Amino acid sequence: MEKITGIVLAGGQGRRMGGVDKGLRELRGKPMVAWALERFTPQVDEVLINANQNLDVYAGFGHRVIADQIGGYAGPLAGLQSGLTAASHPLVATVPCDSPFLPLDLVARLSEALSTRHAQLAVAKTGDQPHPVFCLCQRELLPHLTQFLAGGGRKIDAWYSTLQVVEVAFDDQPRAFSNINTPQELQAFDNPA
Numbered sequence: 512m513e514k515i516t517g518i519v520l521a522g523g524q525g526r527r528m529g530g531v532d533k534g535l536r537e538l539r540g541k542p543m544v545a546w547a548l549e550r551f552t553p554q555v556d557e558v559l560i561n562a563n564q565n566l567d568v569y570a571g572f573g574h575r576v577i578a579d580q581i582g583g584y585a586g587p588l589a590g591l592q593s594g595l596t597a598a599s600h601p602l603v604a605t606v607p608c609d610s611p612f613l614p615l616d617l618v619a620r621l622s623e624a625l626s627t628r629h630a631q632l633a634v635a636k637t638g639d640q641p642h643p644v645f646c647l648c649q650r651e652l653l654p655h656l657t658q659f660l661a662g663g664g665r666k667i668d669a670w671y672s673t674l675q676v677v678e679v680a681f682d683d684q685p686r687a688f689s690n691i692n693t694p695q696e697l698q699a700f701d702n703p704a
Contacts (some may be wrong), residue, residue: 513601515618518594518630519554520587520644521562521608522579532565533691534608543691546611548572554618557599560608561590565659574597577621586665595653596669604647607690612698613645614687619681621647630677637685643667644682645688648674 521534521544534544544560552558556576567690569576577597579589587605595603602620603623614620614635621633625647635645644667652674659670659686681687691700 512622514556514599515550515554515602515622515647516557516559516594516598516600516650518546518590518598518603518605519551519558519560519574519608520605521560521695522590522593523563523584523586533561534562535565535568536691538611538691542612544569544572544608547606547608547613549575550611550613550615551604551606554615555604557590559594559597561593581660585660586667586672588660588665588667592653592656592660595648595650595656598650601650602647603650605644607644610645610688610690610701612687612689614634614681614684617681617687618647618688620681621645624677624679625649628677629675631674632671633677633679634671635681635688636678637681637688640681643671658682 526561535542548638549698559574560574561570562569562576566576577593579585580593594696606613630647632646635642664670
């Protein structure tokens with residue numbers, strides 16, 4: 512079994528959250544990134560946090576913090592590129608910082624599909640909805656991704672379309688992929704009816 516580096520993507524601007532750092536917003540008494548780390552860390556061999564602001568605060572969670580190599584908050588692919596650059600292991604898994612309920616078997620299921628289907632990248636989906644920031648890919652995709660970004664590419668789906676991708680159904684856990692983008696969504700999850 513190849514070792515896996517995990518990256519928690521916390522590099523966005525949090526525009527829909529009112530311009531605040533989403534990963535540090537509290538849900539039920541602790542930052543959302545802490546919930547994600549709690550569920551994700553046991554699934555991988557190393558964790559990196561991709562962040563572009565509040566780096567010291569993120570470092571306080573006990574993992575190495577890496578910023579995007581491209582300026583201007585270029586999106587999750589920029590975070591993945593930084594992660595692939597810094598990763599110690601041949602496989603890299605990503606999750607967003609704003610999905611506190613992510614599946615406890617996420618990496619195991621993505622890994623099995625990646626290896627049995629001989630794909631370059633495995634991505635979670637529920638129903639016919641892929642969740643592109645929940646993925647596992649080969650670190651050797653770094654030059655390909657760097658070239659895509661250098662050419663102005665930013666859309667994750669556009670990059671995936673150039674790869675051998677396997678989609679992995681998580682229809683048994685649709686709520687696990689709930690992500691919290693707005694203060695209203697945060698409040699709804701903070702005080703469930």
